[in-house]
Amino acid sequence: MSFSADSPFAQAVMVSPNRGARVGGDLDTLILHYTGMPTAQGALERLCDPAAEVSAHYFVFEDGRIVQMVPEADRAWHAGAATWAGSRDINSRSIGIEIAHPGHAGGLPPYPEAQIAAVTRLARDIVFRRAIPSPRVLAHSDVAPARKEDPGEGFPWERLARAGVGHWVPPAPMRDGRFFAMGDTGQPVEALQAMLALYGYEQPVTGQFDEAMRAVVTAFQRHFRPARIDGVADASTITTLRDLIAAQPA
Numbered sequence: 652m653s654f655s656a657d658s659p660f661a662q663a664v665m666v667s668p669n670r671g672a673r674v675g676g677d678l679d680t681l682i683l684h685y686t687g688m689p690t691a692q693g694a695l696e697r698l699c700d701p702a703a704e705v706s707a708h709y710f711v712f713e714d715g716r717i718v719q720m721v722p723e724a725d726r727a728w729h730a731g732a733a734t735w736a737g738s739r740d741i742n743s744r745s746i747g748i749e750i751a752h753p754g755h756a757g758g759l760p761p762y763p764e765a766q767i768a769a770v771t772r773l774a775r776d777i778v779f780r781r782a783i784p785s786p787r788v789l790a791h792s793d794v795a796p797a798r799k800e801d802p803g804e805g806f807p808w809e810r811l812a813r814a815g816v817g818h819w820v821p822p823a824p825m826r827d828g829r830f831f832a833m834g835d836t837g838q839p840v841e842a843l844q845a846m847l848a849l850y851g852y853e854q855p856v857t858g859q860f861d862e863a864m865r866a867v868v869t870a871f872q873r874h875f876r877p878a879r880i881d882g883v884a885d886a887s888t889i890t891t892l893r894d895l896i897a898a899q900p901a
């Protein structure tokens with residue numbers, strides 16, 4: 652059954668059957684994705700195919716056209732197994748935007764200008780209408796670091812933040828200094844884990860820099876310090892995280 656678009660920026664509705672009722676009362680998160688498929692049309696068809704069992708609320712074409720697939724009141728199936736700030740049913744509390752883009756597998760080309768302008772307008776509309784706190788505008792990779800890398804390090808988070816969408820601070824300059832990497836253990840690793848968890852990442856405080864922690868650090872770098880994405884918690888990465896926590900809105 653069709654429905655009217657929730658956002659004035661959606662030019663069309665194409666109904667996806669892949670949806671259900673939200674569980675719980677909070678709708679406080681916006682998740683951005685890339686489709687990771689060679690063509691926009693193929694991705695849109697998949698998001699509306701009952702056999703695929705995936706969907707999102709909105710779809711943004713390369714040229715900036717926006718299609719709504721699931722009413723905002725409903726739970727779309729975009730985040731999968733995901734966690735943020737202790738919540739595990741991210742689909743119930745979020746709105747998902749799929750951005751047509753071939754992804755890492757397709758060589759991570761730059762996002763077209765018209766597409767970014769459209770994503771910015773749409774995201775701005777959603778966060779203002781739904782009063783979504785800026786630190787809860789997240790990448791799929793933030794909420795599922797071990798499984799996902801979208802929308803990728805080429806996504807212009809800084810530009811969205813300048814438009815009032817999302818939480819962002821200038822990345823600390825790359826410089827020498829103490830760093831932590833796979834295999835490291837001890838109190839400083841624990842302290843860094845506690846900071847990642849405080850910001851919202853699913854990061855147990857174990858004192859062991861293991862594979863799961865490397866994935867979390869990598870996800871953090873993709874979003875907040877994209878100059879080098881290697882899963883090594885260097886001084887710039889740690890300072891950027893500290894600055895972000897300090898700049899969190901009350």
Ligand SMILES: [Zn+2]
Nearest residue numbers: 684685791801
């Ligand atoms: Zn995704």
